[in-house]
Amino acid sequence: MSDTAAVRPARRLAGARFAVAIACGAVAGLGQAPFGLIPLAIAAFAVALGLLHRAGTVRRAAWVGFAIGTGYFATTLHWIVEPFLVDVQRHGWMAPFGLFFSATGFALFWTAAFAAARALARGGWRLSAAWVVAMTLAEVARAKVLTGFPWAMPGYVWSDSGALPLAGWIGPFGVTLMTLVLAAIVHAAVNRAPSPAVAAGAGAVALAAAWTAPVGLSRLVAPVPPQPAADAPLIRLVQPNAPQDEKWDRERAPVFFRRQLDFTAQPGNPELVIWPETAIPYLAEAGHPAFERIAEAAGDRPVILGAQRTDGRRYFNSAFVLGPSGRITARYDKHHLVPFGEYVPLGSLGSWIGLPSFAADDGFGFSPGPGPQVLDLGGGLGDVLPLICYEAIFPRDVAGAPRRADWMLQLTNDAWFGTFAGPQQHLAQARFRAAEQGLPMLRVANTGISAVIDATGAVSDQIPLGEAGYRDVRLPQPLPPTPYARSGDWPLIALLLLAAGGLALVRRRA
Template sequence: MREAMRRLAAAKWKGLFAALFFGGMAAVGHEPFGLYTVSIVAFALGLGLVLDAPSWKRAGVLGWMVGTGFFAVQWSWLVNPFLVDIKAHGWMAPFAVILLAGGMALYWGAASALAALVRPALRWVALPIALGLAEYVRAWAFTGFSWGGPGLIWIDTPVAQIAAWIGAYGLGWVTLFFAALIYVAIYSRWLRVGVVAAGVALAGFGFLADQRPLPPTTENVLRLVQPNAAQHLKWEPDWVMTFFERATALSSAPAEGREPDLVVWPETSIPALQGQAPLLEERAFRSAAPAPLVAGIQRREGSTYRNSIVYYDAPGEPAWIYDKHHLVPFGEFVPFGNQLAKVGIRGLAQQAGYGFEEGDGPVIHQLPGTLGKALPLICYEAIFPRDIRGAKGRADMILQLTNDAWFGTFSGPQQHLVHARFRAIEFGLPLARAANTGISAMIDAKGNVTAALPLNEAGFLDAALPAPLPPTVYAQIGDLPFIVALSALFAGLLAFARRKSVDPVAAPL
């Protein structure tokens, strides 16, 4: 098999298609499939091709193809936002998945090429380290796009709980290391023992992490409102008030148990700029009363527009406002937008010119009574752990308001929910999620969904608010120590390779 893999890695086109295929199969560990065992095997074979590449250049190309397949299958939902308004944005749809997947995979290609400079006997250690570091870069560079990643395949297993110590990025590195170990163990008897030991350790640590007892659920009840406003109709004049009336009716519906302590509407659910339709805002508040209301709205400040969350505990001006600070490139803003707008290139959700203006950053806000403090997030801010760590202090809960109607129904909303669940695990905080078309959910501090509304159904969810856990290790130290450790280890491997260079084809593992 080893010789067959080497020949495949060296074969000009067959090797590329094999790498693309293995990368694509690795993505089926993500929702909606959840086949993490298939993902591990596919990663092992994809990394094996990179490890058996005849040169560092070939390793870089193969790594790029593995990444392209992985991201393209995982992000297939990305065509949906461009199909909402086909006349304006439909032409972009063919490029959305291909260009973004191929662009993000460049990080994997560069990492694979660098890892190929390490001695062959240690290359299987260097490759997952380099790819793990590449994932950190992907999450930060050019505002970052950390959607997905190898570690998220474990969400419905105890292994996911390890993220409370090392985060989802660290868990991604562990996943790739385990996959690389599986591949090299095929050719090394002593490494087969290592595979067994690593598998036992992974399962064991996950099991122990999963034993953390959850504190009793609080007595507070949140009502999560899901008006189910289809994106292609959401801003149509004939439908705007229909969806608004639906939201107010759901807010004022009788409770089956305890009356809600807080009502939460999803992103941009009040269909007017804040302050420009006060009667609408008052109706929204009164539909939730006597409970206060948290709702998504857009607002204008001078010549700029903002995607915001407002909190009303009385009629009139909101008690506090949160402005989204981590905006979606080419969604909520376009670089050089004023110029590009002249040739018809606009962000999918932008108001005018270069689009929305970013807020000041993550801010914790006070809620009434025993609800404590909440960290509000809008839409894809929940895929970035740093947007939670960046807040001063510690919240008692995370509030995510989102409009996943942009993402279609096949995989986007399900994957977005997985990200929210990982943020709960990483920080030991409950997360309440109100989504326009779903999936609205209450998530406990270990990432378990305690209650949910399905996709594309209008309704409300009265859910008890879980209690937070003590601050996790990851919440206290973040990613930096892990990045430093991996960087130092990789630098050491490269230095060792420079001292003693060997033939990458002839050398044994």
């Protein structure tokens, strides 16, 4: 047999394993909203660990991690094509490239994790432990590197389960660590069985335990969700449901503006009215006639809304508090911007070599605000931490507030995310922020899902996706600061680094 003929079967086998790894990652992604198939996700991560055990070298382990990560992120981030489809004729051709580069780019973090795990341990339980540690650290890195993008962390599979309150104890990275540990236990139960039949039974039992144990533990430690007080502030959430391709249309934009005015003026006696992100088709400025119309519709009750503003050549994505006669009483400027969506990283470099500048200071994209800010609304409304859209996916943006608020508010325009997985995953992450901090959150979204989230992360009321309407809701009460709110992520990160160092030391001695 020639050398070429001998190589072909090996290549086919490698290709088959790569395809299996991609499929494994895709199945793991089905644990995320809107599917919520938690047992399937845990089983898929257990298979992923098994593939790592079969990868005999660091290089092969890296390829396995890349394939699994690509399948996972292609599934969980498939909604990322939606912004390109708003104007299909101009941007539709970019959609497949956007998904491909997003999936493979984020898969590089898992590539590094699988390679590091194989480098830290040769096999057995140490390799499984190294994988758990390396994967969790990879997710920490994904949340921070290049401003971060911690969307669809493995731990978020528990967002719509009874285990969600555990986030208040160990945070999102701790819940991710727990998820991977459970997958490693399932893998061990199957791998140590003496026969295929026993392996199937042991795997089923281990998987059932892995699915139910976190919920049982959560019931033991979860706080009792406080009920809204009878005299809690009544707040009106307004959802205009403006499709993104119509939102800025000259003929349609006034329709959506009037719709919000009508909802605001409906009978009732709310103490506060809230509109979503970029709720008006005008640049916000003091004395703008639109603000006067909004205040009139609200009966001079305070209104919080999202709008764009300018300061010289700089643009900001902001939230405003309007008082009587539409007077601006407070403002928050979004500080954590979407790379390439709201600004171009290093956009000023072009001007250094004689090319056009894409910097925010030159009027291209948005400029960031100074940072997290707590607004004092006065009276029974208390202190609120505003988050605009994407900011709610970052635990550190909530933890970085200058002081603890009484509640959180997310203004968002999820029309960009389509009508399926994107908005539901965004809501799931908002629920995690509430559970982590022990703070309620009101979420007001252009096309939905607007929601009332209590301090344990449970949704008590919502306006469904794709509907126009409003809700008058009582503001839920906060809980005392959770253990995670007091400690943050660094204790867990330190323990993970110590564990990685210990594994490296053991490997070196071996």
